[in-house]
Amino acid sequence: MMHLDADVEARGWEMELHRSRGNLPLAVICLVAGVMVLGLAVEGSTLRLLVALAVVLIAGRVLVGALRPFRFVIGPDGLDVRRPGLRGTYPWQHFAALALDDAGRLVGVPGTGPAGLRTDARHPVDGRPAVELLDLRQVRESPDEVVAALTRWSGGRFLDARTPAAAQPAGGPIEFTTGLRGYDKIAVDRLVGRAQAALAQGGPAERRAARAEIEQARAGGGLLVALRGYNTGQVDEALDALCAALTDTDTPTDRTAPA
Incomplete structure (x- = not known):
């Protein structure tokens, strides 16, 4: 993993994110267990057979998703993305704005250039149509590391729109109907x-x-x-x-x- 330390700051290296595989062991266990139950359920009840099939299908889907090619690199020239549903190299000028919301989603508002991005999200502050680039809950790097890289290289396009932990004063939040x-x-x-x-x-x-x-x-x-x-x-x-x-x-x- 490439950290944003003093050496990175000086040499301008890219930051490559790595997919979290926290669910992989559980998926393997569920798949093995489902196959075993499926073998025992061949001559058993229909309900047991359906449950076993469901477990195998769900575990298999998780495994396929975890093993799919994944690449997300943040660098001085833009984003290099290879993930399900999004694939390409996107220079910074292809985005009018980028933002990270409270749900850990990094979204980008398409700007000029042939980015070929299909909008499926909204900018968390002004509501402009945006594309979801990454769910930070699915990578090993911390949000603060990602925020630091985007702040450094996006040319002022990035906004950390997460609500600060101390965003509410002692009087509490304002309530609306x-x-x-x-x-x-x-x-x-x-x-x-x-x-x-x-x-x-x-x-x-x-x-x-x-x-x-x-x-x-x-x-x-x-x-x-x-x-x-x-x-x-x-x-x-x-x-x-x-x-x-x-x-x-x-x-x-x-x-x-x-x-």
Whole structure:
């Protein structure tokens, strides 16, 4: 595994991710057990035969998935991907933006160039159509290692959109009513969480960044509307209040003039 240490920083090496095989031993055991039960169930009950077949099929599917070719390399020139459903070399300019969400999914918003990417996800902040590039829960490297590589090489396109662990102040989260149609819950929770974290623990730079993120998400077509989402009026009011608070706390409060 290539770590992002000082030597990597100096020489600009690529970072290759490795697929986690944590489920492989269990799949092998289930496959062996299923075959054994299947052999014993030939002259047994139909139910036992069906259960054994199901176990063998599921275990076999897990094994096939674990043994399929896999390659995911993050480097100065872009991403080199070889995994089920996605295969190719993608220069950074083929992405308008990349983001990592709370579920550990790395998504990319297609930009210019013949990337040939089929969108099947959404950007976690602004809801733009995106393609799921990788599920970080399926690789051995830690999310922080991946974040460091993407931050270094993506040319400012990458956003770590995971909600900070300390995103909620002592007063607790802001609650909204859920309706038939409303603002996408994930996008709203992330915006509110980042704003609250900046108010609770951030400095002027963090507060400006949180305010800019809210303004950017609301610009243009506005926040993504979902089938079941947060009440739009409540969210708009809360975001207005957060922007005002972030602006106020960004202004020096000690205006005392010397005697």
